[in-house]
Amino acid sequence: MIPLHSHPSGRHFLQIPGPSNVPDRVLRAIDNVTIDHRGPEFGELGRAVLSGMKKVFKTESHVIIYPASGTGAWEAALVNALSPGDKVLMAETGHFATLWKKMAVKLGLEVEFMDGDWRHGADADKVKARLQADTEHAIKAVCVVHNETATGVTSNIPAIRKAIDAAKHPALLMVDTISSLGSIDYRHDEWGVDVTVSGSQKGLMLPPGLSFNAVSAKALAASESARLPRSYWDWKEMIAINAKGYFPYTPATNLLYGLYEALDMLFSEGLDNVFARHDRFGEATRRAVRAWGLEILCKNPAEYSSVLTAVIMPEGHSADAFRKTVLTHFNMSLGQGLSKLSDKVFRIGHLGDLNDLTLCGTLAGIEMGLDKAGVPHRKGGVQAAMDYLAGSAAAPAVKAA
Numbered sequence: 333m334i335p336l337h338s339h340p341s342g343r344h345f346l347q348i349p350g351p352s353n354v355p356d357r358v359l360r361a362i363d364n365v366t367i368d369h370r371g372p373e374f375g376e377l378g379r380a381v382l383s384g385m386k387k388v389f390k391t392e393s394h395v396i397i398y399p400a401s402g403t404g405a406w407e408a409a410l411v412n413a414l415s416p417g418d419k420v421l422m423a424e425t426g427h428f429a430t431l432w433k434k435m436a437v438k439l440g441l442e443v444e445f446m447d448g449d450w451r452h453g454a455d456a457d458k459v460k461a462r463l464q465a466d467t468e469h470a471i472k473a474v475c476v477v478h479n480e481t482a483t484g485v486t487s488n489i490p491a492i493r494k495a496i497d498a499a500k501h502p503a504l505l506m507v508d509t510i511s512s513l514g515s516i517d518y519r520h521d522e523w524g525v526d527v528t529v530s531g532s533q534k535g536l537m538l539p540p541g542l543s544f545n546a547v548s549a550k551a552l553a554a555s556e557s558a559r560l561p562r563s564y565w566d567w568k569e570m571i572a573i574n575a576k577g578y579f580p581y582t583p584a585t586n587l588l589y590g591l592y593e594a595l596d597m598l599f600s601e602g603l604d605n606v607f608a609r610h611d612r613f614g615e616a617t618r619r620a621v622r623a624w625g626l627e628i629l630c631k632n633p634a635e636y637s638s639v640l641t642a643v644i645m646p647e648g649h650s651a652d653a654f655r656k657t658v659l660t661h662f663n664m665s666l667g668q669g670l671s672k673l674s675d676k677v678f679r680i681g682h683l684g685d686l687n688d689l690t691l692c693g694t695l696a697g698i699e700m701g702l703d704k705a706g707v708p709h710r711k712g713g714v715q716a717a718m719d720y721l722a723g724s725a726a727a728p729a730v731k732a733a
């Protein structure tokens with residue numbers, strides 16, 4: 333068949349904050365024959381990816397892999413550790429925190445939602461005050477989104493842990509790292525997190541379809557008496573059979589091939605280098621945004637996200653019309669504003685498989701798009717980013733011959 337439209341040359345720029353660009357190596361790995369998930373080869377693969385994921389979460393405890401989107405892993409965290417009517421304290425950081433809260437309500441939990449302005453992270457002082465007031469220990473869990481993908485704000489998880497400890501409160505700490513794991517430093521054990529939730533399609537550079545729980549001994553003990561109904565998500569059967577590298581139901585075998593490859597890429601670059609690379613991209617992007625004279629949504633520089641930057645559109649201009657211009661003319665997808673930020677912000681994803689030039693191309697597409705869409709701005713954003721990238725130390729992209 334003759335195509336009605338010519339194929340756009342060059343690669344599509346997928347600069348939304350997840351799904352992120354999937355590296356060729358990962359795509360090639362996924363393109364292998366599906367094997368018997370009860371056969372001997374599979375056990376080796378299962379053990380390798382489970383142990384690799386422990387290194388990424390920085391935990392000695394259990395990691396669970398579900399064939400599910402991140403939303404499934406949210407549900408798994410709640411239903412394994414809690415009982416109907418349990419009180420949970422959740423922080424309103426943005427759209428994703430709000431979705432997790434809605435899920436908790438649907439599951440029959442009693443949620444106290446600490447309100448936020450969608451421009452700051454979770455407030456550790458508020459958590460501490462609220463827990464200190466809960467002398468009966470009615471609150472069973474504190475839930476925080478590490479990197480709020482709707483706003484580009486990263487919450488300080490060690491500060492939340494300290495707040496819980498200062499209040500001498502036994503609540504479990506649950507953290508959503510769906511958009512931060514593999515891009516921003518995260519330490520499940522050291523930070524005393526009980527359940528960490530994550531997903532495959534953001535920092536881990538995989539297609540959507542896998543999600544994760546990292547589970548502390550305390551969370552596992554809580555699951556013994558927790559009474560929310562659960563079956564598919566049950567940690568117990570998973571952990572028992574995972575010991576030999578197998579799963580209680582058919583796993584997403586081909587995505588696990590991809591995970592094996594992605595883990596190899598992350599470890600060969602070195603997790604600390606991966607985090608430093610993302611920090612540089614975040615800083616370069618913010619310099620571009622400031623040079624354009626536009627406003628960054630995140631108000632607290634200590635909470636700037638290294639995964640994405642949300643940019644406020646000038647009054648009277650549509651963020652969605654601008655994104656459409658960029659897609660039409662430059663074949664690049666930028667993230668849309670979600671729920672109350674709809675049409676008011678656009679989000680620049682700078683996570684996963686990208687390098688200095690990918691970022692420069694992304695920022696060039698935005699600068700040209702601002703011009704084409706008639707959005708008031710100053711020129712020189714790309715130049716500001718280039719000056720920073722060329723002048724700031726980074727691990728060599730390619731080893732010298």
Ligand SMILES: *Cc1c(COP(=O)(O)O)cnc(C)c1O
Binds near residue numbers: 350402428477481531
């Ligand atoms: C993407 C995302 C989710 C939702 O994950 P799905 O895979 O779409 O179910 C939840 N929380 C955060 C922080 C996210 O970035």
